[in-house]
Structures are given as C-alpha cells and as structure tokens.
Amino acid sequence: MDQKLIESYADLVVRRGINLQKNKSVAILSGPGTYYFARALAKAAYRAGALHTQIFLDDLDILSERLKYQDTDQLRENPAFLKSFDYEMCAENWGYIRIDSTEDRLDHAPLDREKNQILGTAKRQFSSTRFDKLMRHQLPWCVCCAPGPRWAKQVLGDEATEDDMMEVLKPILLLDQGDPIAAWDEHDRKIKERQQKLNSLHIDSLHFKSPVTDFTIGFDSHSRFIGGSENLPDSRVFFPNIPSEELFTTPHMLRADGYITTTRPVSVLNARTEEIRLEFKDGKVVDYSAKVGKDVMDAFFSIDEGTRRIGECALVDETNPIAKSKLVFDSILLDENASCHIALGDAYPSCLTNGETLTTKEDLHKNGCNTSLMHVDFMVGSKQMQITAKTREGEEVELMRNGVLVF
Structure with a gap:
C-alpha cells in the first residue's frame, strides 16, 4: 500500500480522532492483521508529541485456544496489572484507539460462544471505570479501520487486494481530499x-x-x-x-x-x-x-x-x-x-x-x-x-x- 497515504491516515486519526496533545499517551488495540496500521498510529502519535504509546494485540485465534482449555472460573480472572493500567489511563487522560477487527474475524479457530460471553462480561465488569469514562466522553477515543487482504476479498471478491480496498476507503475517509484534516473539519460543520x-x-x-x-x-x-x-x-x-x-x-x-x-x-x-x-x-x-x-x-x-x-x-x-x-x-x-x-x-x-x-x-x-x-x-x-x-x-x-x- 501507499505508505504516504497510510501516514496521512494515521495522522488524521491521531490529530483529529483523539486530538492528541503533547506529552499525553495513547493505547492502541489491534488484531495481528492490522498491526501495520497500529505501528503507523504509534509513529504518528510520537510525531504529534506523545509521551508513551502502548499497542495491545487482540488475537482471536489465541482467544479460541483459551476458551477451549479454560474453565469458567479461569475466564473470569483478569490480571491485576490491567486494573493498574485502567487507572493510569483514567488518571492521566490517555487517548484510546481501536482498529476494527475486520481482518482477524476472518481467520481464527471457532470461538465457544458461551465461554466467550462469560469472558467478555468479566472484562467489561473488570474495566467498568474506564468504559464508563469512554461512554461519557471523558477520555478521547477513536474507532477506525484498516484494509487487509482477507477483508478485501470478503467485501470486493476473490481477486481483490488491500490496495483495492484502500481505493474504496479513500473517499469514505476523505483521504482523497488535498487536506484530509481540513476536509473532516468541514464535514463536521455540516453534521x-x-x-x-x-x-x-x-x-x-x-x-x-x-x-x-x-x-x-x-x-x-x-x-x-x-x-x-x-x-x-x-x-x-x-x-x-x-x-x-x-x-x-x-x-x-x-x-x-x-x-x-x-x-x-x-x-x-x-x-x-x-x-x-x-x-x-x-x-x-x-x-x-x-x-x-x-x-x-x-x-x-x-x-x-x-x-x-x-x-x-x-x-x-x-x-x-x-x-x-x-x-x-x-x-x-x-x-x-x-x-x-x-x-x-x-x-x-x-x-x-x-x-x-x-x-x-x-x-x-x-x-x-x-x-x-x-x-x-x-x-x-x-x-x-x-x-x-x-x-x-x-x-x-x-x-x-x-x-x-x-x-
């Protein structure tokens, strides 16, 4: 893919999505298939003056294995360091970026639905303070997407590539405009x-x-x-x-x-x-x-x-x-x-x-x-x-x- 275009997109998410301020930090959630864009976001964050960036990988294939071998009591357990991280995010006003898992939903082993529900509920309860702040817009957050080969084929057909998918996304993300950030400001004015x-x-x-x-x-x-x-x-x-x-x-x-x-x-x-x-x-x-x-x-x-x-x-x-x-x-x-x-x-x-x-x-x-x-x-x-x-x-x-x- 066009690296300059990816950099422009990452800058848009960092500078307008979470409106990162100098010496503030960013948490980024990505699947393995979109790690390249998580990396681009982290680099864009440092260009914008970030203090720290932290990329978390959400791997559904590993999740499948966890659900297969753990019982319900194990699934309800969350490591204490995550509670500390939630506290740090809330106390220091970290930005949060989540890359939609379009690519990785298409390539993982089966997920046990009942156990997955138990795990998801436990995670939400464990991080309820952070989730509440995000729902109340007390922390800056942004959900975005990134093209990958599997997602491109699912949406556009078996011959499609991630470059084809990016061409579809360009006008949707206003990346076809000379100044995407200014274009988003104008789009926001109309909304x-x-x-x-x-x-x-x-x-x-x-x-x-x-x-x-x-x-x-x-x-x-x-x-x-x-x-x-x-x-x-x-x-x-x-x-x-x-x-x-x-x-x-x-x-x-x-x-x-x-x-x-x-x-x-x-x-x-x-x-x-x-x-x-x-x-x-x-x-x-x-x-x-x-x-x-x-x-x-x-x-x-x-x-x-x-x-x-x-x-x-x-x-x-x-x-x-x-x-x-x-x-x-x-x-x-x-x-x-x-x-x-x-x-x-x-x-x-x-x-x-x-x-x-x-x-x-x-x-x-x-x-x-x-x-x-x-x-x-x-x-x-x-x-x-x-x-x-x-x-x-x-x-x-x-x-x-x-x-x-x-x-």
Whole structure:
C-alpha cells in the first residue's frame, strides 16, 4: 500500500480522532492483521508529541485456544496489572484507539460462544471505570479501520487486494481530499448544522416505517442528538468514529414499541447475525427471531437485563459515501455509518443535557438512560425507510423519506 497515504491516515486519526496533545499517551488495540496500521498510529502519535504509546494485540485465534482449555472460573480472572493500567489511563487522560477487527474475524479457530460471553462480561465488569469514562466522553477515543487482504476479498471478491480496498476507503475517509484534516473539519460543520436542526425540534418520539419495520421510540426531555466530533471536559474536540456520518441520541429505556428488523449483518459476540426481527413493548424486547444467529441472540440477551432495552438511536442518510458504495463491509464501524441504526444495551449519558449529573445507575434509570455491560449496534435503515418525528408540542415533522434526510 501507499505508505504516504497510510501516514496521512494515521495522522488524521491521531490529530483529529483523539486530538492528541503533547506529552499525553495513547493505547492502541489491534488484531495481528492490522498491526501495520497500529505501528503507523504509534509513529504518528510520537510525531504529534506523545509521551508513551502502548499497542495491545487482540488475537482471536489465541482467544479460541483459551476458551477451549479454560474453565469458567479461569475466564473470569483478569490480571491485576490491567486494573493498574485502567487507572493510569483514567488518571492521566490517555487517548484510546481501536482498529476494527475486520481482518482477524476472518481467520481464527471457532470461538465457544458461551465461554466467550462469560469472558467478555468479566472484562467489561473488570474495566467498568474506564468504559464508563469512554461512554461519557471523558477520555478521547477513536474507532477506525484498516484494509487487509482477507477483508478485501470478503467485501470486493476473490481477486481483490488491500490496495483495492484502500481505493474504496479513500473517499469514505476523505483521504482523497488535498487536506484530509481540513476536509473532516468541514464535514463536521455540516453534521453540526443538522444536529442543531434536530435539537431545535424538541422531539418527543420517532416513528420508523418500512416494509420490515413499524416502530416507535420515545425520548426523555433531556435527550439531545449529537454527531461527528465530541467535546472532552477540557473542551478539546475529538472524533469517536472515523468515518462518522450518524446523528445519534439516547432514547428513553421504557419507550419503545412495535417491531424493527436489521438490514445489514451484525457481529454479536464475535458471531455473524442476519435479519434479526425485534419486537418491543414498553421499551423491552419481548420477542425476537433471526435468519442467522438466533442462538447468538439467545446468549446476548442472557447477559443482563439491559441488553433487552435500547441505548442508542441513530439517523443516517443513505446518500453518504459508505451507503453509495453499495457494499456490505461486515464492519460495525462502516456499516453503522451507512444506515440508520439502534443499539441494544448501554446508553450514552453524554446524549442527555443533564448527563454529567447522573452518577449512579439509579440516577441514569430515573432519566430513562439504559445501563448494561454490552452495547451493540444493529443497522435497520434502507432506501425504503420513512421516519416521522412528533415534537413535544404535538406537531408531526417528516425527517426521512426513502432513506434520505429531508432537512
């Protein structure tokens, strides 16, 4: 691949994604197949003045072996040094970059789903303080992707290479622009204009309607839509996702009724699911089916009560570059930014105007903010999707027609 292009991309993630400041440190999570980009990110971080960088490898093939040979008690154990590392990250405001594991999900031995669920739950509980700070946008974080040969073949066909995949990603990541950083600033400005329009409507509920969906979701009076860049407590701006096309908010955990169907594959507990139909009553999933992955959803819903309630609702225009590619990337980062989606599980307190004051689980629930050990996005948008808002004044406002935002 073009090394100058990779360097430009790494600089974008470091300088805009986490907006790294001089003498601050960075943790990078990567699979083996994208280690080359983790290395590029670490180098970019040092060029930007980083104090330390630490790359963590998430190897699903090794994970398969661990799940095979360890019992459940062993899987629940986490080494003490990780707790110290979490403390260091939170205390010293480390940046966190995760490279989506698109490459490595395609090359590993089978994962025991039940044991993988136990391990994932234990990890989330163990690092709950760090996860909470990330969900509240109190630490700078960014999820990005990197092309590899296996992912290229999965998305583009058997003859495709990582160079072909990079050509697809260039316009999506705005790397085809003369100054990608300036291009992202302009893109963010346009997202913020739509964000302000949505919030000015004082939306009480949204109705989603398509051939496979008839679904209404409600909001607390403190709910607000956000998108693109986010602000840290010190007012520094960062991008949680690159790319980023969504406008999202936190729904009320008790206000979801009807049925909604996924329109793109979703990886749940490291397993593929397709065409999940979720039926809600009073905010809770009361019935569900799936063309692929029903057993995976059984395991997901057994993790905790919060997995059956919604933690996020996002609007995405189907004319954006990811959707226009007409490709299924099998990457939650890309696919969720191609299509409207909901998330089951943990909600973002940062999407509530009073979110900073909600410090306990009880406070969050009183304000309709769901809590869970999990947060998984499910794409539900399509070119047949219609969305109508009802304002707190009772007015109905069309927001989306045939997958296109009309404001």
